[in-house]
Amino acid sequence: MRDLNDARAVVVYHPEKLHGPRWQRILTREEQRTDRAPSLWIPTQADEDPATLRNRLREAGALDADVLIAAGGDGTVRLTAEVAMLTGQSIGLWPVGSTNLFARNLELPALDPAAGLRAALGRTERLVDTMAVTAVLEDGTRVRRTSLVLAGFGVDAQMVVHTSDEAKAQFGWLAYVDGVRRGISRPDRFDVTYSLDGSTPQDARLLTLAVGNGGLLPAGLVLLPDARIDDGALDVLLLRPDGVRGWGDMASWFLKENGVVRRLMRRAGNRRPLRTGPSVQLFDAREVRLRLRHPEDFQLDGEYIGRAVALRAVVQHGTLRVRVPEPSR
Template sequence: MSRLIWLIVNPHSGGGRGMRRLPDAERALTALGLEHRTHCTTSLEHGRELAQEGADEGALVVTLSGDGLIGAVAAVLADRDDALLGILPGGRGNDLARTLGIPLDDVAAACAVLRDGVARPLDLGRVGDRSFVGIASLGFDSDANRIANEAPSWLGRGVYAYGALRALAAWHPARFDLEIDGAPPRSVTGYSVGTANNSAYGGGMYAAPHAKLDDGLLDVVAVRSMPKRRFLTQLLPRVFKGTHVELPEVEEARARSVRISADRPFVVYADGDPIGATPVVISVRPHALRVMAPAA
């Protein structure tokens, strides 16, 4: 890889983790012989603008951030025929990097993927005119995400468990109406509905263990009603291995597009950020761009 590295850093990602890793990343890129320019974002919109500038320069656009900025940058690059994205983990969750096999805690090794890795296709999920790389979900997840985003940064990855526990205490079942690929609507009463491009979210929670990044489909995972104690002691611990889908209250389906409404309003979250609201249509854009990943 001889292209200029256009490094986009989110200073606030992961409680400042991206900025703390930046000096090591810059040293590693220099040691690898990779020319680079560093740009810090002030917002997701600014990140999109920086990605456009980097692509116009013919550079390899690389994020040092969490999945939220990755999704914003990927949406810009997807409009280009030569779209190629590089990822350096710099957030709290880093779920896309985790799934791709990019080293999470070895900055130099992650940088080496930019030189020695391979380009592989990546689908993008879409909510309206917004794109996401991971899992778009609503219901219980809406409350848990909101609480986690408001939590103090010193909790680190613990914000996800904190958000889930706080949300569970106040949760009341909701009814979700799903229309999958134009089929007649069906109702699910319970906790949440997720539409997954990636298998993981929330820092290693495998909410959709069978989802693939490049199969042109979204995995739809719905969690039906169960007692809160069962949700806490049986379902949540299993999510970290993806075995929760074996429980009778969990349903899976695959779709190119799904329309979701609910009996009360919910904000839809994806890649850790609000991306829409019910009623919502969530779809997939197959092989929207390519992403650098470790060679097999």
């Protein structure tokens, strides 16, 4: 790795989330502290795809930068990560969004932008997995995206649907609490046929189906308790409560997984799984395929994608280099 004083960063930022001289002063101060060259600022554009952003970076002479720093919401982070995977550059996270979902699942300082910036401009990196997702929407459109955390139908999708941009701007991650409540309590189910790693397709009637590399939602809620962002596998959750007992089992599991004791156990490295029954099913796989009988709301990394009728998700092991804080001594 070249010396830091010869290196330059590129800040890929959302112009509506990062504007004004305050952010420039914060970055300049950190550049001076680490004796780095001034960074290049590249704003994102509406509905921009990774190839277009990569071309703009090339035109700006930014492909020799040692790190692409994503400064914005979850959409900006995912777009920057997709470009970094194309160019082979590292990604740093400057958490200025309302949820900072990827940062939270990496256990980065999601509520401390200055600490995130220090890590982004440092030397320590971590190789993590991503998820290649192809969704077929109800009008036949195929949507191909890279997911950094979690995609799904049901509770997580309804959380996104029922949380407005205005509420996120005003309340931050707390705005998602009501969306989670609505998703858990809704009476609707959806019929799905799914297959894991090419196995015999299974039919199910579900409240929620989630798949991903990370299981931490906004508001600190855990949906995929065993998910690890670098283990080469996707975690899959099926929620299928039936009757009073089924709802009780699901509620008990959800409350226990999100209780104080379990959180402390996970922080200490104890991930002993809780007992689950037919209402809560957890699997892991490298590939997930599914088809829905009727279109269902679908979210990916906190972004509403549309009403989908089919999905394919494949783990991409060790495909993204992320700057992280130096380990404490």
